[in-house]
Structure formats: structure tokens, C-alpha cells
Amino acid sequence: MNPALLPRALTVALVAVFVAIVPVSAQTLDKVSFGTNWVAEAEHGGFFQAVADGTYKKYGLDVTIVSGGPNDNNRMLLIAGKLDFFMAANTLMALDAVANNVPVVTVAAIFQKDPQVFLTHPESKVTKLEDLKPLTLFVSKEGISSYFQWLKSEYGFSEEKVRPYTFNPQPFLANKQSAMQGYVTSEPFAVEKSAGFKPGIILLADYGFNTYSTLIETRRELIDKKPDLVQRFVDASITGWYNYLYGDNTAANALIRKLNPEMTDELLAYSLNKMREYGIVDSGDTSRDGIGAMTDARAASFFDKMVRAGVVRPDVDFRKAYTLRFVNKGVGLDLRPKN
Numbered sequence: 001m002n003p004a005l006l007p008r009a010l011t012v013a014l015v016a017v018f019v020a021i022v023p024v025s026a027q028t029l030d031k032v033s034f035g036t037n038w039v040a041e042a043e044h045g046g047f048f049q050a051v052a053d054g055t056y057k058k059y060g061l062d063v064t065i066v067s068g069g070p071n072d073n074n075r076m077l078l079i080a081g082k083l084d085f086f087m088a089a090n091t092l093m094a095l096d097a098v099a100n101n102v103p104v105v106t107v108a109a110i111f112q113k114d115p116q117v118f119l120t121h122p123e124s125k126v127t128k129l130e131d132l133k134p135l136t137l138f139v140s141k142e143g144i145s146s147y148f149q150w151l152k153s154e155y156g157f158s159e160e161k162v163r164p165y166t167f168n169p170q171p172f173l174a175n176k177q178s179a180m181q182g183y184v185t186s187e188p189f190a191v192e193k194s195a196g197f198k199p200g201i202i203l204l205a206d207y208g209f210n211t212y213s214t215l216i217e218t219r220r221e222l223i224d225k226k227p228d229l230v231q232r233f234v235d236a237s238i239t240g241w242y243n244y245l246y247g248d249n250t251a252a253n254a255l256i257r258k259l260n261p262e263m264t265d266e267l268l269a270y271s272l273n274k275m276r277e278y279g280i281v282d283s284g285d286t287s288r289d290g291i292g293a294m295t296d297a298r299a300a301s302f303f304d305k306m307v308r309a310g311v312v313r314p315d316v317d318f319r320k321a322y323t324l325r326f327v328n329k330g331v332g333l334d335l336r337p338k339n
Contacts, residue, residue: 029062030229034085035074039317040067040259042271043185043214044087045252046110046281046291050240052251058237061229067259075217079104085233088215090114091302092146094321096311103220106322108234108292109212110241113205113280115183116147119191120200121176127200129207133157136178138165143181147209149309154208169194184278185271203278210302212294213280225322234326238291241281242335245272282336289328296324 022200036044047065050056058065066083068074075093079102080087086104088094093108120126124135133155139148139162165181172180173195182188184203191199195336216234223230244252248311261287275281285293299318307310 027060029057030232032056032063032085032229032233033066033083034063034087035066035068035077035083035090036087037068037074039069040065040256041186041261041263042253042256042268042275043115043183044295045244045249045256045268045272045291046241047087048238048240048255049244049247049249049252050236052255053240053243055239055243056233056236058233060227061232061236063236070173075104078217081219084218084229086217088217090213090215091211091299091321092306092311093314094215094217095303095318098318098320099313099316104217105220105223105320106212106215106217106294107223107230107326108216109214109294109322109327110216110237110292111213111280112282112284112286112293113203113214113278114209114211114235115185115278115280116143116204116209117182117184117187118202118204119172119182119187120179120202122176122197122200122202123176124179126179126202129155129202129204132179132202133161134177136175137162137181138172138178139163140165140167140181146311147204147309150209152205153309154305184280186267187276188274189270206278208305210298210305212298212302216292219294223325227325229258231326234235234292235329235331238331239335241291242332244338245276245281246335246337285328288330290330290333292331294322294324294327296338333338 007181011298034047040048051065066074074083075086075088077083090108097104113158118132126132143165144162169180172178184201188199188201200239216237218230243249253265256268257263282291285295299322303312303318307314
């Protein structure tokens with residue numbers, strides 16, 4: 001080699017070595033925005049975990065979480081291209097998108113079980129779903145148009161026993177022969193704190209209401225143009241959920257409390273314990289395929305139930321509501337406790 005070229009060759013070699021050892025966090029990160037459907041809470045914990053512990057950065061992402069709330073519509077921001085991903089409540093939203101030609105697609109299902117429950121008084125001695133039939137049932141307008149139609153078609157429930165649920169527990173607390181809708185991760189805690197008794201819990205998912213919940217949605221356009229970005233966001237989010245459920249989630253909870261000052265350590269711990277106890281995030285197919293798992297068979301099963309209940313039109317092509325391209329890869333299974 002020409003001696004005059006040696007300094008240049010050494011420089012090129014050193015630059016190559018430097019580039020090879022630069023960690024992902026020092027490289028340019030892809031900016032990603034993710035909208036939730038409610039204020040920050042434990043039910044969003046895995047996403048905040050991936051921000052707080054640097055998991056998103058390890059996957060080359062700079063993620064901003066945009067919290068939802070009663071007056072926010074982050075899903076509309078997703079559709080308008082203002083957000084990259086959105087946390088949808090359940091599969092019914094995805095089916096509704098297909099029915100209305102909205103170009104969004106579910107790419108992962110973080111909750112294997114919908115947290116929807118009925119709360120009961122100990123005096124009513126309810127032990128199974130059918131025991132709810134004689135009781136006064138406090139159900140929201142949204143509940144009437146969704147899961148209650150399934151209760152009617154699958155279990156023969158009647159709307160004659162239904163009273164409006166306005167997210168105020170007082171009518172339920174005043175009537176010992178009543179049951180109130182809620183989420184297993186929050187309303188039982190509120191009842192225990194305000195009324196001093198531990199309510200009975202009937203989780204609809206354990207009786208066949210097999211919608212997925214807490215879905216990651218994105219636009220079809222992003223899947224087509226940036227599939228690698230979608231894959232990295234899904235994988236990092238899954239990893240975040242394993243670490244939130246089973247690792248040190250102190251930093252994630254601190255971030256949640258910062259964004260939602262009304263959140264307490266006690267409620268965060270309660271919600272996390274209920275997610276573990278009832279297998280909300282990690283159960284069923286996740287033992288083999290990892291958190292976020294989805295299957296065609298389950299999607300078809302839920303669609304058929306909703307058609308029978310009159311909630312979804314039979315001509316909707318439910319297969320357009322989701323894709324299995326980014327899940328069922330066993331991501332994060334090594335982070336799951338062995339026992």
C-alpha cells in the first residue's frame with residue numbers, strides 16, 4: 001500500500017470500528033407516537049415500562065405516549081395520520097372499522113381477556129354468571145349495545161332487569177340484590193375503599209366473551225410502507241409488558257403517576273395483581289406465542305358470537321380487522337417466570 005494512503009486507511013478502519021460499537025440508543029431514533037384511550041393507569045403499564053426502562057430506544061424508537069381521556073379521541077388522530085399507533089379497547093372497534101371502511105388494522109392484542117366484570121354483593125351469593133339473572137343489573141349505554149347483547153343471545157338475559165349505569169356506584173351499593181358492571185382492575189378496588197366490603201366478581205371473559213382487549217392499532221398505510229417500524233414497536237411493547245408484569249416496574253409507575261396525579265401506588269399495585277390473577281395479559285395462547293398473541297380461530301369465534309347477538313353484520317369481512325404478521329413469534333417468553 002502507498003504509505004501516503006496509510007493515514008486515510010487507518011481513519012476509515014477506525015470509523016468502521018466506531019460505527020460497529022455505537023449502541024442503538026446513540027443512533028438516530030425513529031419518532032413514534034402512540035395514543036391511549038384513557039388517562040395513564042396500570043392497564044397501560046407495559047407501554048410506559050418500555051418508555052421508562054429504555055426498551056423502545058433499544059429497538060430504535062423514540063416513542064411519545066399521548067394519553068387519552070373523556071374528552072379526547074386519539075383514534076381519530078390515528079385515522080387522520082396525527083398518531084402512528086392507537087390502543088383500541090376491544091375487537092368490536094376493529095370490526096366496526098371494517099364495516100365503515102376505516103383503514104386501521106389490529107397488529108397485536110395485549111389483553112387476552114377483556115377486563116369487563118359484574119360486581120355483586122356478598123349477600124346475593126352469586127357464584128356463576130347465570131346467578132346474575134334475577135338481580136337488577138347496572139349497565140352502561142355502551143354495555144347494552146355490546147356485551148349485553150351477547151348475554152341475551154348466549155345466556156338468555158333480559159333487559160327488563162337492566163338499569164342505566166352512569167359510572168356512579170351508589171345505586172349498586174344501595175341495592176344488595178343488584179350487580180354493577182366494571183373492570184376487574186379498578187371498580188372492585190373502588191367499592192372496597194368506599195363501602196368497606198369485598199364484592200364478588202364475575203369476569204365475562206371466563207364465560208365465553210372472548211374479545212381481545214387493549215389492541216395495538218395502526219393504519220394500513222404504515223403497515224405497507226414501514227413494516228419494520230411496526231414490528232419493532234410491537235416487539236418492544238410486548239417486552240415492556242413482560243417487564244411490567246414480572247420485573248421492576250418502579251420507573252413505569254412513577255411515569256404513570258406523573259401523567260395522572262390522581263393515581264395511587266395502592267391502586268397501581270391492585271390493578272397489576274388483578275391482571276396477573278385473572279390472566280388478563282398473559283394466559284392461553286401467550287404461553288406458547290407470547291404476549292400480544294392472536295389466532296384466526298378465536299377471531300372467527302368472536303365474530304360469529306357478535307353476529308348471532310346482532311351486534312355485527314354477517315357480511316363484514318372480519319379477517320380485514322387484524323393481521324397476524326407481527327405477533328405469535330414468542331417475543332419476550334424468556335422474561336416470563338419459569339414456575
